Amino acid sequence: MANVINHLHVPLLAETDLLVIGAGSAGCVAALAAAGQGPELSVMLVERYGFPGGTSTQMLDTFYGFFTPGQTPRKIVGGWPDRIVNDLDRAGAVFLRPNTYGAGTGVNYNPERLKLVWDQLIQQYGIQYLLHTTLIDVASEGERYACVFWNKGGFQKVLARRVIDASGDADFCHLAGFAYEIAGQREPAQSLTTTFRMSNVDLDEYERAGGKKMLAKKMKEAVDSGRHPLPRKEGSAHEMNAQKCISTVAVKVAGLSALNADELTKAEIEGRRQSFIYESFFQADVPGFAQSNIIGLSHQIGVRETRRVYGEHRLTKDECLAGLLPDDRIFLCGAPIEDHRYDQNGAAETYWEYIPGSGVYGVPYGTIVPKNSQHVWMVGRCFSATHDAHASCRSMAQTMSMGQAAGLAAVQSLQSDEAANELTIARLQEDLLRIGAVLDIPDDLADTSRDGWKNNFPSRIASPSSL
Ligand SMILES: Cc1cc2nc3c(=O)[nH]c(=O)nc-3n(C[C@H](O)[C@H](O)[C@H](O)COP(=O)(O)OP(=O)(O)OC[C@H]3O[C@@H](n4cnc5c(N)ncnc54)[C@H](O)[C@@H]3O)c2cc1C
Known part of the structure; x- marks a missing residue:
């Protein structure tokens, strides 16, 4: 254990x-799922930034992974993730985004509204919630973990009986001495992306001119002619949940580590530089964008993978592509492998590989338990998987599902005094099913029309009766 500070x-x-x-999509749901089991146990959620959501609110606006891609979509995620979508709907901010970029139908939301939804649920469920507070060290104190945080008040310590590492970068596991692989050690790490939003876009004019197909053609022409040095030819732009606005996943910064502050600084600078190259391109070349400009960059550059903790089970590409449904599964995934990388000639590309057969695989419990861990789980993008399996299983419906399973597992472990790596998985699965998680592939096809989510997201989770 690091234990740098006394x-x-x-x-x-x-x-x-x-x-x-960490209060990203995985951490928020982990805390909510645990607190939702009843007020007897105390739950605390700590986040380094001033708002919850992590990547879900810092830079994105679409949950992928709820639906399988292709012509026979099935909804394969449920429970707390449904509750999040329902609460967003009450705030009037959801529509289903068609399957235009390969990952299947997306649930589009307003990210600023989502911050509010996370805040409100966290408060409703009596979670002790601390923002602007960063984990910097970990030690053992008796049976508990002493987690040292830094905030403007100085150093402060939290003693915890159980810990869920939802920091994305596995900061807790790193400091506590659990083993991990760093993205890039074997296969090239997925690239970093600053997302940006543009306002005052004439979406009708854009669609009339050919929409997505036209955009891809314009990007290729811009790069081939040398007029705009865009890093990617297949970057995406899509309608937002705000009038006349679009959001993008287009910038690509590779070869810099998000675990090294110097390299991350260079990446932030490069991400901003590329964003404004795109702005010039959109304004000059793309119908509908002449009067538009950038109104927001992502809060930080988007990080797809850094540390991946070695777990009791390590999800592999072969398992994903075989469509295995192991007995100890805690959620399902049908997202393709989506690897943002550079080809042999140094050109940016996105590699896609779909799950054949049923198009779905089950993810074992051991992928969220660090090897030999008794009291710790890791969820979200630091879960245990190889590079290519991770490239499939990292959409937010799946990161929320990991959080949901870990939250319930932690409560079970506290109640029954079972170690994380010896938990009775059948009981965890019962609890998951009770709150609406999906562990078997549904027979019915999902309604993926724009408002179809209304038929797809039954919320079985009631708010606390004290409200
Ligand atoms: C550019 C990009 C585009 C993507 N597009 C999509 C998409 O369209 N749809 C989709 O479903 N998925 C998409 N993904 C994948 C998905 O967004 C992520 O895998 C997922 O959001 C990760 O969630 P998380 O909770 O594990 O991590 P994060 O969202 O990174 O959350 C981690 C949280 O922990 C906090 N934290 C970190 N360190 C500390 C610390 N030491 N102390 C306290 N707090 C800490 C962070 O501030 C953050 O809030 C995309 C990812 C990227 C990068």
């Missing part, structure tokens, strides 16, 4: 049964 001298901020580190 934690015995650090003031105690809180003692908690369960500490969740």
Whole structure:
């Protein structure tokens, strides 16, 4: 364990049964799923930025992974992720985005609304919630973990009986000495992307001119003619949940590590530079964009993968492509392998490989348990998978599903005194099914029309009765 700071001298901020580190899509759902099991156990959620959501609110606006891609879409995720979509709907901010970019039908939301939804649910469920607070060290104190945080008040310590690492970068597991692979050590790491949003777009004119197909043609022409040095020819732009606005996944920054502050600084600068090259291209070349401009860059450059913790089980590409449904599965995934990388000639490309057969595989419990861990789980983009399996299983419906399973597993472990790596998985699966998680491929096809989500997202999770 790192134990750089003498934690015995650090003031105690809180003692908690369960500490969740990082309020991204995985961490928020982990904390909610745990707190949703009842008020007997205390749950604390700590986040380094001033708002919840991580990647889901810093830079994106579409949940992928709820539906399988292709002509026979099935909805394969449920439970807390449904509840999030329902609450977004109550705020009037959801539509289904057609399957235009390969990953299947997406659930489009307004990311600023989503911040509010996370905030409100976290408060409703009595979770102790601390923003602007960063984990910087970990030690053991008796049976508990002493987690040292830094915020403007100085160093502060939280003593926790169980910990869920939802930091994306596996900061807790790194500091606590669990083994991991760093993306890029074997296969090239997936590239980094600053997303940007443009306003005052004439979407009718854009669609009349050919929409997505026309955009791809214009990008290719711009690169081939040398007029605009775009890093990608297949970058995407899509309608947002705000009038006359689009959001993009187009910038590509490769070969720089998000775990190295110097390289991350260079990546942020490069991401911003590329964004404005795209702005010039859109304004000059793309019908509908003449009067538009950038109104927002992502809060930070988007990071697809850094540390991937070695778990009790490591998900592999072969398992995904075989469409296995192992007995110890805790959620399903049907997303293709989507690897943002560079080809042999140095050109940016996105490699796609779809799940054959049923188009779905099950993800084993061991992928969210660090090897030999008794009291710790890791969820979200630091879960246990090889590079290519991770490239399939990282959409937000899946990261929320990991959080849901870990939250329930932590409560079960506290109640029954079972170790994380010896948990009775049948009981966890019962709890998952009770709140609406999907563990078997449904027979029925999903309605993926624009408002079709209304038929797809039954929420079995009631709000606390004290409200
Ligand atoms: C550019 C890009 C485009 C993508 N497009 C899509 C898409 O369209 N749809 C989709 O479904 N998926 C998409 N993905 C994948 C998906 O967004 C991520 O895999 C997922 O959001 C990861 O969620 P997470 O909760 O694991 O991590 P994060 O969202 O990264 O959350 C981690 C949280 O932990 C906090 N944190 C980190 N370190 C600490 C610390 N030391 N102390 C306290 N807090 C800490 C962070 O601030 C953050 O809030 C995309 C990813 C990227 C990068």
